[in-house]
Amino acid sequence: MKARALVRLWSIFGEPLWIVVSMGFPVLSSLALSLLYYSIGAASYVGFAVLGGVMVSFWGNVLWSMASQFYWDKQEGLFEIYLTSPAPISAILIGMSVGGIIGTVPSALIVTGIGWVLFHPAVNAVWGGVILTFGLTLASLYAMGMTLSSLYLAYGREAESLNEVLQEPVSMLSGLYFPSLGARSPFPLAIQAAASLIPLTIGMDALRKTLFYGNDIWQVWPDLAILGVMAVVLLFASTYALKYLENVGRRDGTIGVRIR
Amino acid sequence: MASKGTVSVEVSDLRREFKGKGSPVVALDGVSLKVGQGEIFGVLGPNGAGKTTMIRILSTLLLPTGGWAKVMGFDVEHEPEKVRRVINMASGAEKAGYDFISAKKNLWFFSQLYGIPTATAEKRIMELSEMLGLTKYLDRKFYALSTGYRQRATIARAFVNEPKVVFLDEPTIGLDVMTARSIREFLKEQARRSERTIILASHNMAEVEAICDRVAIIDKGKIIAAGTPEDLMRSLGAPALVMEVSPPQSGFEMLSRVEGVKGFTASTEEERGLSTVHIVVETDAAARAAEDAVKREGLKVVASWRKQATLEEVFVALVGRGFKEREEQDVV
Incomplete structure (x- = not known):
């Protein structure tokens, strides 16, 4: 687990260009939305845009470096090495997650710093609640990435397209830059209900409540409980799905089949 | 086919079928063999013969559809x-490393999949690198390594956990002569000194001949001959006949009608303006008849000589065609 986390970190920080690219998108999108909110007199939403910039870094990491990782590993022949080793695949996935989280922190900090210096968003935080919510959001988000990574193994070259398809709709539905749940949400109830199946949606909503509206842990406990349950369920689902796909692959001979 | 001493790999009546468009495709058809500890065992055959399927079953990546296989019991x-x-495994076709980290860190990472303590792993990586001539390149990022050094790193990875049995699938494919030779020397050393069993799937006859203690020749999922390379070559009973024929020809079908010709393979050298035909013959008379048959077609035999049979000729004698022709037949 530790080794896989280190590989992720070495890879992220080994290439200066990657650092710039991975930080560029969240910083720029966050800045653009903050300026927009500011210019239309919705200064109270600027904080949402900065928070969105922080969380979109993690969401991008989950999608591009977690969910599709085993697909790339399979293409390179690395997945076979994992399978023929005694290491549990779930440990490798958890290692990737930990490495991904730590590797994304600098990007998140830079977005926060720039947003703070330029816009001074109004914060009314219960920090204990923020930290707990943030931790549970990341746990459930990366558990979702682990589950997706096993499902992506079943796909062929569609993996990259699937990422493209998921990225923007999930960003919108989960309310990365504006509230997508509750009274302030622009979405009808049915869409809100569907969006609630995404851990990021619950996490973003709870983060806004604890960071900007001064809600304490007891006021957001349903969100925290859902995030906790999602993290555990998705973690087990990923392990089960990987084992299932391994068995199917061994039976059908698809483990080593690479798309050229 | 039996081995001497402690058995590391045992395969009995192994079958593997894949779903085909119509009927199932049989990749392995009742293969049985035993490989002893410290033995380098070659599995030789053309592409599509079933070599890789066997390696994948033995390395737990594929389930058999019949029979059984045991590794170290x-x-x-x-x-x-x-x-x-x-076990561990490596393939000549794999890239098997993370591009943006060094070869050394890659090897360390793979050692961790086996729970090897870092100090032990580092010592082992240095030893393996020394043996494979990789030491100077260990700190280079994986993407910056040449194909040859990347393959040396891949081979080092396959031995980093000190496996009892190593499966190698075409480990020197696409490598230059010197790199291929150093990898072969390394493999021989590993088998001899550390008593590791190495199962080597290849269609490189010279490689198998050079390093394998025993060989199974496999064609269409069946073992058609097995033994030491020397025994197999001796079993032909008569040396091969090589003819250089002008002008170059694509087919030498007249040879299949000559009595005593067990098989042949031909290649064309456009620059030299001739074809080279390797013919496996039963007797001297058959060799003479083969030469006459070619001349009767109006072709000029520029040179002809007899030579000791190679594994390729063993395959030709058994199947009637060389690997290349066999692969082309399968495509048709």
């Missing part, structure tokens, strides 16, 4: 976790 179908603790 563990059943590959029912005890894959136990098998995985004692």
